[in-house]
Amino acid sequence: xxxxxxxxxxxxxSFLWHATFLAFAKNFMDVDTIIPSMVVDAGGxxxxxxILTAIMMGGSSFxxxxxxxxxxxxxxxxxxxxxxINTRVMALLGLGILLFLLQGNQHSYALWLMFxxxxxxxxxxxxxxxxxxxxLGKSVSKDKRKTFFSTNQIISxxxxxxxxxxxxxxxxxxxxxxxxxxMFFAGATLLLIATAGFWSIKxxxxxxxxxxxxxSFFKVLRAELTQNKKLGxxxxxxxxxxxxxxxxxxIILYAKKTFDTQNADTGTFLIYKVxxxxxxxxxxxxxxxxxxxxxxxxxxxFLSLLLVFMAFIIKDAASIKYIFIIGGIVYSLFSMSMNGLxxxxxxxxxxxxxxxxxxAGNILPAIFPLAGGALINWLGYQTFFIIFxxxxxxxxxxxxxxxxxK
Numbered sequence: 449x450x451x452x453x454x455x456x457x458x459x460x461x462s463f464l465w466h467a468t469f470l471a472f473a474k475n476f477m478d479v480d481t482i483i484p485s486m487v488v489d490a491g492g493x494x495x496x497x498x499i500l501t502a503i504m505m506g507g508s509s510f511x512x513x514x515x516x517x518x519x520x521x522x523x524x525x526x527x528x529x530x531x532x533i534n535t536r537v538m539a540l541l542g543l544g545i546l547l548f549l550l551q552g553n554q555h556s557y558a559l560w561l562m563f564x565x566x567x568x569x570x571x572x573x574x575x576x577x578x579x580x581x582x583x584l585g586k587s588v589s590k591d592k593r594k595t596f597f598s599t600n601q602i603i604s605x606x607x608x609x610x611x612x613x614x615x616x617x618x619x620x621x622x623x624x625x626x627x628x629x630x631m632f633f634a635g636a637t638l639l640l641i642a643t644a645g646f647w648s649i650k651x652x653x654x655x656x657x658x659x660x661x662x663x664s665f666f667k668v669l670r671a672e673l674t675q676n677k678k679l680g681x682x683x684x685x686x687x688x689x690x691x692x693x694x695x696x697x698x699i700i701l702y703a704k705k706t707f708d709t710q711n712a713d714t715g716t717f718l719i720y721k722v723x724x725x726x727x728x729x730x731x732x733x734x735x736x737x738x739x740x741x742x743x744x745x746x747x748x749x750f751l752s753l754l755l756v757f758m759a760f761i762i763k764d765a766a767s768i769k770y771i772f773i774i775g776g777i778v779y780s781l782f783s784m785s786m787n788g789l790x791x792x793x794x795x796x797x798x799x800x801x802x803x804x805x806x807x808a809g810n811i812l813p814a815i816f817p818l819a820g821g822a823l824i825n826w827l828g829y830q831t832f833f834i835i836f837x838x839x840x841x842x843x844x845x846x847x848x849x850x851x852x853x854k
Contacts, residue, residue, distance in 0.1 A: 451587065455650050459587040460596060464603065466645030469638050471604035475615040476635030477540060478718055479504045480696035480775065482615070482628070483566065485714040486547075488704050489624045490559050497701045498821020501694045502814055503567050511574045512806060517665040523654035525579035529646050532576030537640045539569035544632035547625040585791050586653040604729075608722045616715025627711065669805055678793045679805065681849040685745070686786060686806060689843035690813040692752040693782060695836065696721070696775045698820060699759065699768065702829055707765035720769040724776025732784060741789055741852040748781040749847065752840045756833050789852060812839070 477483065487500055519528055543565040550558050588596055618634075619627050673680050700717070703709040732744070755774045762768055786806075794802035816839070823832045 451589065451652055453589065455652060456587065456589040459649055462645045462648040462650075463584060463588065463596065464600065464645070465648065466642045467600045467604055468607060469642035469645070471607035472611055473635045473638035473642065474604070474608050475611045475718060475722070476631040476638070477569075478615075478721075480721060480779070481700060481714050481718045481772075482631065484697035484700040485704070485711065486624070486628045487559070487562065488701055489628075489711075490562065492559060493821075494698075494701060494824040495821040496559070497697055498817045498819075498824075499563065500566065501697045501817035501820075503563070504570050504697075511571050512578055512810075515575050515578050516805070519575075519578045519582075524651050525582055526646070526649060526651045529576055529579040529583060529649075530643065532572050532579065533639070533643050533646060535572035536569050536576070537636050537643070539565045539572060540632050540636035540639065543569070544629045544636060547629035547632065550625045550629075581787065581790065583649060583651055585794070587649060587651060604725070606726055609719070609726055612715070612719040612722050615718060616712065619711040619715045624711070672802075672805070676793065678850050678852075679802070681846045682789065682793055683805065684846040685789075685843055685850065686810060687812040688839055688846065689745075689748060689752065689782065690810060691816045691836065691839055692748070692755070692778050694813060694817045694820070695752075695755060696772065697817075698824070698832070699771055699775075701824075702759070703765060703768050707768070709765050709768070713765065713768075716769055717772045721772040721776035721779070724773040724778075725780040726776075727773075728777045728780045729784075732781075741785055741792070742847065744781050744785040745789075745847040745850075745852075746844065748778055748785065749840060749843045751781070752778050752843075753837055756837045756840070759833055760830070789850070792852060793850075 475482070483504070484497055484500060487496055492500070519525060522528060543562065546558060546561055546565065584596075615631065618631055621627060622630070700714065703713065703717075751774055755771060755778055758771050758774065762771065790802060790806060820832055820836075823835065
C-alpha cells in the first residue's frame with residue numbers, strides 16, 4: 449500500500465499526539481537537570497555524572513548500531529516501536545518505586561540500582577528510535593518533515609514550559625528521595641498516555657533491506673560510506689557537535705559543588721532551559737520553509753561554543769540559569785537538525801540502517817563524558833571546558849563538507 453496524503457496527515461497527528469504527552473513527561477525525567485541532580489543528591493560525584501551522561505547521551509545512541517541490523521530485517525517495525533516505549537515506561541516506574549522505598553542509609557547500593565533503571569530507560573530509547581525514524585520517514589510526506597520537527601519542538605516546548613513550574617514545586621514539596629519518586633511516577637504515567645499515538649500509526653510502506661548480522665552490517669556501512677560521502681561527514685558531525693548535549697549535566701554538578709545550589713535552583717534551571725527550547729522552536733517554525741539546515745548547523749556550533757565560554761566567566765549561582773537558556777537552544781537545534789539531516793541523506797529503504805550507522809558514529813559522545821568525569825577530578829573544570837570547546841569547533845569542518853542545500 450502506498451503512502452497517501454490522508455494517511456500522511458493521520459500519521460502526522462499520531463506522531464504529534466505522542467510528542468505532546470511526551471512533552472508533559474519530559475520535565476519529570478529531564479536528562480540535563482532532574483536526573484543528574486538526583487544522582488548528586490544520592491551521593492554521586494564527577495565520575496558518576498560522567499557514567500550517567502555517557503549512558504543517557506552517547507551510550508544510548510551507540511547501541512543503535514546493535515539494534516539496527518536486527519530491526520532492518522523487519523518489514524514492519526510498529527511492534528518494536530511499542531515494545532521499546534513500553535519498556536521505558538516500566539523503567540521509570542521501577543525507578544520511582546526504588547526512590548519511594550529508599551531509606552537514608554541505603555544510598556550506596558541504591559545509586560547503582562538507579563543506574564540500572566536509567567540504563568534500561570536509555571537503551572530502550574535507542575531501540576525505539578531506530579523504528580521511530582524509519583516509520584516517521586515512511587509515514588509522513590517529505591514536504592511535511594521539517595514542519596513536523598519544528599511543530600514538534602514548539603508544542604513540546606510550550607507544554608514543557610508550563611509543566612516546568614509544577615516540577616519546580618514538586619522538588620520543593622518533599623525532600624529527597626520522595627520528591628524524585630513522585631516525579632518518576634508522573635513521568636511514567638504521562639509516557640504511557642503518549643504511547644497511544646504510536647498505537648494509532650498506520651505503517652503502510654514495508655522495509656526490504658535484509659541484514660544477516662553485525663558482519664553484514666559493517667559491510668553495508670563500508671559500502672555506504674564509499675557511495676555516499678555525506679554519510680562520513682555526518683558521522684563526523686555527530687561525533688563532535690554531539691558532545692554538546694552532555695554539557696548541562698556537568699553544569700548541574702558544577703553548580704551544586706561550587707555554589708551549593710539546591711533543588712529549587714534545579715527547577716529554575718529547567719525552566720530556563722525550556723525557555724531556550726521554545727524560543728528557537730518558534731523561530732524555526734516561522735521560517736520552516738525558508739531556513740536551510742546549514743544555517744541551523746553553523747548556528748548550533750557557535751551557540752555551543754558560547755555555552756561553554758559562559759561557564760568560564762560566570763562567578764555566581766544566580767547567573768548559571770543563563771547557561772541553561774543557551775543549552776536549551778543548542779539541544780533544540782541539534783534535535784531538529786540531526787533528525788532532519790538524517791532523513792535527507794538517507795532513503796526510504798535504508799533509513800533504519802542509517803539510524804544504526806548514526807549510533808555506531810556516536811563513539812565520542814559515549815566516551816567523552818566518562819573522560820570528562822576523570823578530567824574534572826584530575827585537572828579541574830577549566831581544562832575540561834577548554835577541551836570541550838576544541839572538539840565542538842571541529843564540527844564546523846564537517847558541516848562545510850556536508851553542505852546540505854535543503
